[in-house]
Amino acid sequence: MPGADDGAVDLERLCQTTGVSAAATPAVADLLVLVFDIFDVVRLTVEPTTGQRLIKANAPAAGLFLSSLAEHVRAGQPILGNWDRAGTSEPPYHIQQVLAGPQFLYLMEQQRMEVDRSARPLRHTEVSQIVIKVGFPLLGRRYLMLYDGAARQYQLPGGHRRAGDQDPRAVAVRELEEELPGFVFDPRRDTLSELGAVEVEQLSRTFGVVTRYRITFFQLLSTRRVVPVGPDSRWVAEAALLGDAATVKGRTLNIAGLRRLVDGRPGGLTGLAEGIGVHRGPALAEIVREKPWEILGLIVGVLGLVLTLVLA
Known part of the structure; x- marks a missing residue:
């Protein structure tokens, strides 16, 4: 590939010098143009009289990128890896993070959303989330938030619907039993009150792609005096929960769906009664x-x- 300061060459002739057959050259050339356009590394011009496609690197760094890419191909060395690792992280990044497949995918999708706020979601999922509102002596009303290690965010208890889940309520029961240590849902003293459902499109911090979430919200109402929680759980005040720059221990909160639910409910979260009265927890x-x-x-x-x- 000619450098930015060199003369452009005919794209199809370039393909043939690398061993591509004459029959396959037009298709290969079209594919190369698509790939080069995605990376924005070439300058392509078309001769108006002959229709020749002339190509060269569009900047010195772009030419070096192509040279590096060629060396990876020659060595059979992959650029991205670690595709089986779920979860992304915020900058600054070290090399093992930015060249991890899911992280690179997340950055690609982040840019796609910034360019087009209506970017087509590549993944669809159903989620149930549970509001647990309690009253603490001295602290007043608080809401339980759990830390998601894969997404590196705090969010309400809950999770995705699985193949064996009958409905969103069954998801909520299963998730409570999985996420609250030693909790067993007891219909004699536990009730799930449905608050509504919303749809949200946002980047998945776990899978790294634009995702459409259908989130069904429930509130846990119980005669229990204590809700068992793990060490990474936090009881958050409403003002902190829905604040513009809400964080817990320096981590962001995944509350886009909750905000949409609250906006559509008279009285918002404040209008919800305490699901558990005076909490005797820590x-x-x-x-x-x-x-x-x-x-x-x-x-x-x-x-x-x-x-x-x-x-x-």
Whole structure:
């Protein structure tokens, strides 16, 4: 392939010099044009009189990219790999991340969405998500968010519908039992109240492609006094949950579907009754996480009072 500072050559003749037969040359040339256009690495001009397609690299770096690509082909060395690894990450990236197949795919799809906000989804899935709203002493009302290690985000309890799931409610029950340690759904004291369904199109942080999600929301109503949660769970206030730049422990929240649901519900999340009343779970840990300086001040104050009484 001629460099950017060299003269352009006839594309079909270039194909034939590499051993492509005359019969296959037009098809191969068309395919090369498609590939080169996707990577935006060549400048193609068509002679108006002869119809010849003349081609060369469109910039010095583009020519070097093609040379590097050729060396990979000669060596039989793949450029991308690790396709069996689910999940993507945010920048900055190191080489093992950016050249991992799912991560590279995610960046490609991210650009496709930025160019076309109505980009066609390549994947469709059904999801059930569960709102668990409780009341904590001192903290007030909170919503349970779980950390998704593959997507590297916090989201409501729930997950995708599987082949054996009868309906969205069955998905919700299964996901609660899988995601809450030791939880077994008991119809005598547990109820799932359906809140509605929404459709959202967004990039999947797990599979890396534009995906259309149909999300059915439920609220867990229970006579339980405690909801068992794991170490990566967080109880989040409504203002923090739906804030414009909401994060938990520096991680973003996957709440596009929840926002759409709330926008269509009178009273939003605030209008929902507490599914579980006064929660007797580990509220102290939540208080320390949310108000460390207030707790430190309280401890210092108590210690000061004790010392005053001792020394008096």
